[in-house]
Amino acid sequence: MDRPPIGNGDLTVLGPNANQNQNEFRKFLGLLLGPPTPEQIKKWKPYHVRFTEYSDKDPDWRSQSSASGNWKGKRNNRGDPINLPGSSIAVDFKKIPRGSLVYIPKFDMYAEANDTGATGHWKDADTGKSDYGPDGGGRIDLFHLSGKRNSEEVEDQFNRWIGNDEYGDIFVVYKGSDWKLHIL
């Protein structure tokens, strides 16, 4: 796969409209389409997390790279692999090791933990909350292409989409990046 297609263009909702990316991601990884089976889920480690989002409207994110090698056909003019809605997430690597493959039931989404953000601030802000508790996986920051929307609209629509509760569970399918050696 050289150049995965981008989602269908309706950027107001991340999940269903990013399915093209998600499906390409699954194909790329050799994963079966569709949600994982209960047997599979039993083998994976659950973490309680907080879902947030980030977009390309961030003025402090000049490189706009997910630092992932998965999407080999999608690189910016500096050669960095770029983020794609439906497959790119940023995490706190102290909680979820870089390169881990996660499954997010809330969005029926697999993603590689390949990007990061101001994790020190995340920890400070969420200390005492469940995502930074003993079974917490920190924040799962989903990349959400903004299109013509401003950053407040992106935030607002994301909040409406996920509902009142930003919190949920994820499963770590593979911890760390060694899984690629077996799958790719």
Next chain:
Amino acid sequence: MLKYLTILLLMLIGLVHARERKTTNPFTENPYAPRGNSRSPNGEYQWIVQTKEPVSYQLIRTTTHQILILVPSYFGKEGGSFAIKYAKAFGIYWNRDSSLVVLDELNYRRAGELYIYRVQDGTAKPIPVNNLFTKPVGSDEFRICADKGWISPTRFSVRAAIHLQDGSFKSEYAEIVFNLDRSQTLTVLSNDHR
């Protein structure tokens, strides 16, 4: 004659403005390009990026290669295969007499840190910065990063990069003022009018 003088004056103004633009925007076309100057003006000291894990920044004495201070890179753990690339995107800002130096890591979505050191007689002492700034109300993330750099021998221009809880972004500008008298303290002047 007046015409030529006017043209000369305009050219000089243009040069000044061009220089200002260059120094006011710490990000060039390439966000990974190093900023400032890693070598001190007196030539005695230099910052290098130690690329062996864990990736770090080292202030060395150029004559002896003695390491005066070692600072772990934020991206040593967070950057993965990009750790070295991100670390090399640092900004080093020396004051004129090589007695103060600011190390500004790559600002990657408000990740990375800003450090200040007082360098004297072959020693480097950290000057705490974080307690100078208060996290703005309603902010989710913020970090202090270099803005224009040194704007006078005792004033360093910084920007607070802020992500608000409503999803919007904001920059606030300030100057760190170094009191070189006996008190050796730092103060912050807010400069929000820009």
